[in-house]
Structures are given as structure tokens and as C-alpha cells.
Amino acid sequence: MRHLSVPKRRTEEFKRLLIENQWYAKGYRILSDEECTLIPISDTAPSPLPSPFTGIPIVEEIQEAPSPNTWLEHLQDHLPQSVIDEHEGIWPNSQEQLGDLVIFKIDREVEKYAQQVALAKISYAKKTRLVLKDLGVKGEFRVRELIPLAARLNGEILDADGICALEENDRIELTSTKISIKENGVSILLDPSSAYYSNRLAGERRQTVNSALELREVLDREVNVVDPYCGVGPAILQLNNEKDLLNRVFASDLNQAAIDLFIERLGCVPEDWIVETRDALKLREDEDLLGRFDILLMNLPHDTLSHLPSLLPLLTKQGPRLVRGWAVVKEEEIPQHDAKLNSILSEHGSFSKPVESSIRRQYNSTMVLTRFEARLGNW
Ligand SMILES: C[S@@+](CC[C@H](N)C(=O)[O-])C[C@H]1O[C@@H](n2cnc3c(N)ncnc32)[C@H](O)[C@@H]1O
Structure with missing residues (x-):
């Protein structure tokens, strides 16, 4: 909805x-x-x-139809009603369900009740194995810091102390965050504790597939794609789900854990594909990669403009080609951002009308996540 x-x-x-x-x-x-x-x-x-x-x-965002049975009703089993009422509207209603994991963020005001919240959430979500508190993404790999607070083992619910008291092997298995999920019908292997993944970008990836299909029509052949910030590979896996769409693929990420998950998901890497750990800023030093790709995906939203000049040489030098990128920008600075974007792109090729970023969602109180699509070579 x-x-x-x-x-x-x-x-x-x-x-x-x-x-x-x-x-x-x-x-x-x-x-x-x-x-x-x-x-x-x-x-x-x-x-x-x-x-x-x-x-x-x-x-x-998908929301289940309203139901009188919510996790909050289970909170009554763990906290006095007066405490629940005192913080009405602040309890963490939003959560991410990834496979059998539930991940939630909690407001500072009620953080001291995170344990009780986790127990209420696992009591409500009967198929959940593990509930984790999310402390947010960290570092250049954008990996989340997650704290396991409740788990379900053989039908029994354990709190954080109960989890800690388990034998090491049982604890490791129960608190593993490596899971397989389906995104638009495509399975993806991920581990939010070691590699970035967000299902909030699934819609963007669907649109990337649509644009790639259009480019295939224009080129009248399968397309060659470079995804230098591929993470666990969701964008390439979505593209690969379309018959006869992909030819050559170069997918890389600085995070070895992300690449390992992507390769494990692929089983065997198709011929003509390279999936490896690389620093995107150094790819242009590789002669074999220059001028080879029809599509470039720029998904490093905090550094898109500074990295873009290093990656554009990987695109073919002429003919129709496509760049899709995401950037976090102050809303009022979008015009300046777009002016710079157009100036960088124009050094690489021509396009019929200026490229404009569109706002995809609010990122924080002042910044928004934007997306641009540049169709170079006038198509
Ligand atoms: C926002 S995530 C996008 C991941 C993936 N494209 C997706 O949509 O799930 C950015 C990714 O860029 C990677 N990264 C950061 N700096 C990098 C660099 N210099 N070269 C290559 N990858 C980098 C991070 O490890 C992370 O996986």
C-alpha cells in the first residue's frame, strides 16, 4: 500500500x-x-x-490488514499495562521480516524494554526463529549491527540470557543470520550481519530489469552489465531471471562476505561472468574492462558522484548505453546535484534531454534517496 x-x-x-x-x-x-x-x-x-x-x-510498503491481534498485545505478558500506556505510539511497530528473522529498530525512549519487545514479537510471529535489535548500518560495507534478543528452539522461546546459556554449536546455529529469501520470485542468499541487503530497493531492481529489457530491444542483442557495488547480487539475479537478457556480467564489491554469498547463491558462476571482490575505484585500471558494458549500475548512494567518473569508462564508447544510479542528497540541493551529474555524464556521451533525479524516499530528516537513469547515445 x-x-x-x-x-x-x-x-x-x-x-x-x-x-x-x-x-x-x-x-x-x-x-x-x-x-x-x-x-x-x-x-x-x-x-x-x-x-x-x-x-x-x-x-x-506491504502492511498486513489491520487485525486485533498484534505483537503489542503480547507485550502485556512481559510489561505492566501502565508502562505500555505511558509509551503509547513509541513502541516499534515497524520491523523487517527476512526469512525466519525479525529485525527491529527501537526508539531510545523505550530501548530499555528491547528484551521484552523482542519476546512479544517472537510470541506473535509464530514462524520466527530469531528476533534481533538493529543498531543501524556501519562502515563502508553498510553492514548492520544486530543483537539477538529472542529465539525459538524446538517450540520454546528463549530470551538473550537463554540464548547465551546454550552450548556453543547450538547457539551459533540458532543465531545464524544467513538466510535465503525470495525477492520478486528470485531467491537471494543473504546475511544482514555481514553484507548489505535491503528489500526496500526491490521495486528499483524491477525497474532496472524493465530498462534493461528496453535496451536489449534497441541493441537487438543480449546486454553486458557491470555492477561494481553488487553486494549479495540482488540486481544481477533479478536481471538474470529474464531469459536471454544478460550476456557478459562483471559484478564486484569491496566486501568479500557479500561476494561469497553471491557466488554461493549462483552455485557455479556462468561463463562470461566475473563475480569478485574488487575496489570499484580501481576497475578502470583493468584494460579488459574498459569500453565493454552497455549497463552500469551505481549503487553507492553516498558517493555516487565522486565515483561516477571512474566507472563511466567501463561503458561502451558509442551506441545506446544506460547508467542507473542512486544518491543520497539534501532535498534542496537536488538541482546542483543534477547539474554536476549532467556535467560528468556529458563528458562520456550525449543524451537527448538533461538527466533528472527523482526522489524515491526520504532518507533522514534532511536528505532524500534519489535515482537517476541516463540513456546515453540518444535512445
Ligand atoms: C548500498 S550497498 C548496495 C549493494 C547492492 N547493490 C544492493 O542493492 O543490495 C553498497 C555496496 O557497496 C560496497 N562498497 C563500498 N565501497 C566500495 C568500493 N569502493 N568498491 C566496491 N564496493 C564498495 C559495499 O560493501 C556495499 O555492499
Whole structure:
């Protein structure tokens, strides 16, 4: 369902505006998304939403239909009702379900109750093996720091102390975060503790497939793709799910753990593909890679513009070619960002109209995640 993505501090303002217009999806939850909130929009609201919602990012997020049975009801088994009432609206309703893992972030105000929250969540989600507190992504690999707080072993629920008390082998097996999930029907092997993966970008990857299919039509042949920040390979795996779309693939990442997971998922790396640990900034030193690819994926959102000049030489020198990239930018600085982007791209090839970034979602209170698509070679 559609959600308005707004900075946390403006949640009440926009919730009220939606309610006044009768466009608030009653019974559905307001979700937390990094430093923003996602406010559910009712199916009856127009699309696009008119003023005063014009320009506010809309995010698609799956929410189960409202049900009287929520994890919060299980919290009563672990905390007094007075404590639950005192912090109403702050309890972490949003969570990520990845396979049999549940990962949640918790507001500082109720962090001391994280153990009880984890137990309530695992009691509610009967198929969950492990509930982890998410302390956010860290370092250049963008890997999450996760703390296991509740687990299910042979039907019995264990808290953090219970998990620690297990024999080492049992504990390692029970708290493993390596899992296989399905994204748009494609299976992906991941481990959020050692390699970046976000299912929030699944929609972006679907659109990458659509653009690649268009390019295949224009070129009248299979396409060659370079994904220098491939992580565990979700974008390439989605492209590979289309028959006769991919020819040559070069997929790399600085994080060895991500590459290991990607290769393990592939089983055997197809002929004409290279999947390896590499620093994207050094790829242009490799003569064999220069001028070879039709599609370049730039998914290092904090450094897109600074890395882009190093990667463009990997694209073919003429003919239709495609760059899709994501960048985290201050909203008011998008025009300057786009001016720089166009100036970098124009050194590599021509395009019929200026490339414009579009806002995909709010990233934090001041920044947004944007995406651009550059169709070089005038197609
Ligand atoms: C935002 S993640 C994107 C991962 C993947 N494309 C996806 O969508 O799931 C950025 C990735 O870039 C990798 N990375 C960071 N710096 C890099 C560099 N200099 N060269 C190659 N990979 C890098 C990180 O390890 C991380 O996996």
C-alpha cells in the first residue's frame, strides 16, 4: 500500500492532513523508516495526491490488514499495562521480516524494554526463529549491527540470557543470520550481519530489469552489465531471471562476505561472468574492462558522484548505453546535484534531454534517496 514518507518531526502534521481529507488508512500502522515515518494512505485517496502533499515522496510498503491481534498485545505478558500506556505510539511497530528473522529498530525512549519487545514479537510471529535489535548500518560495507534478543528452539522461546546459556554449536546455529529469501520470485542468499541487503530497493531492481529489457530491444542483442557495488547480487539475479537478457556480467564489491554469498547463491558462476571482490575505484585500471558494458549500475548512494567518473569508462564508447544510479542528497540541493551529474555524464556521451533525479524516499530528516537513469547515445 502507499505511504507518505515524511521526516519524523512532521508525522503528526501530515497524519492530521490525511485524516482531514479522509485519506488516512484507518487501522493501519505508521511505520518507522530510518529517520522518517511512513504514513499509510487509504486506497480511496487520489493518485497523485494533490496539494499540500505534492512532492512528498510516496513509498510502497506491504502492511498486513489491520487485525486485533498484534505483537503489542503480547507485550502485556512481559510489561505492566501502565508502562505500555505511558509509551503509547513509541513502541516499534515497524520491523523487517527476512526469512525466519525479525529485525527491529527501537526508539531510545523505550530501548530499555528491547528484551521484552523482542519476546512479544517472537510470541506473535509464530514462524520466527530469531528476533534481533538493529543498531543501524556501519562502515563502508553498510553492514548492520544486530543483537539477538529472542529465539525459538524446538517450540520454546528463549530470551538473550537463554540464548547465551546454550552450548556453543547450538547457539551459533540458532543465531545464524544467513538466510535465503525470495525477492520478486528470485531467491537471494543473504546475511544482514555481514553484507548489505535491503528489500526496500526491490521495486528499483524491477525497474532496472524493465530498462534493461528496453535496451536489449534497441541493441537487438543480449546486454553486458557491470555492477561494481553488487553486494549479495540482488540486481544481477533479478536481471538474470529474464531469459536471454544478460550476456557478459562483471559484478564486484569491496566486501568479500557479500561476494561469497553471491557466488554461493549462483552455485557455479556462468561463463562470461566475473563475480569478485574488487575496489570499484580501481576497475578502470583493468584494460579488459574498459569500453565493454552497455549497463552500469551505481549503487553507492553516498558517493555516487565522486565515483561516477571512474566507472563511466567501463561503458561502451558509442551506441545506446544506460547508467542507473542512486544518491543520497539534501532535498534542496537536488538541482546542483543534477547539474554536476549532467556535467560528468556529458563528458562520456550525449543524451537527448538533461538527466533528472527523482526522489524515491526520504532518507533522514534532511536528505532524500534519489535515482537517476541516463540513456546515453540518444535512445
Ligand atoms: C548500498 S550497498 C548496495 C549493494 C547492492 N547493490 C544492493 O542493492 O543490495 C553498497 C555496496 O557497496 C560496497 N562498497 C563500498 N565501497 C566500495 C568500493 N569502493 N568498491 C566496491 N564496493 C564498495 C559495499 O560493501 C556495499 O555492499
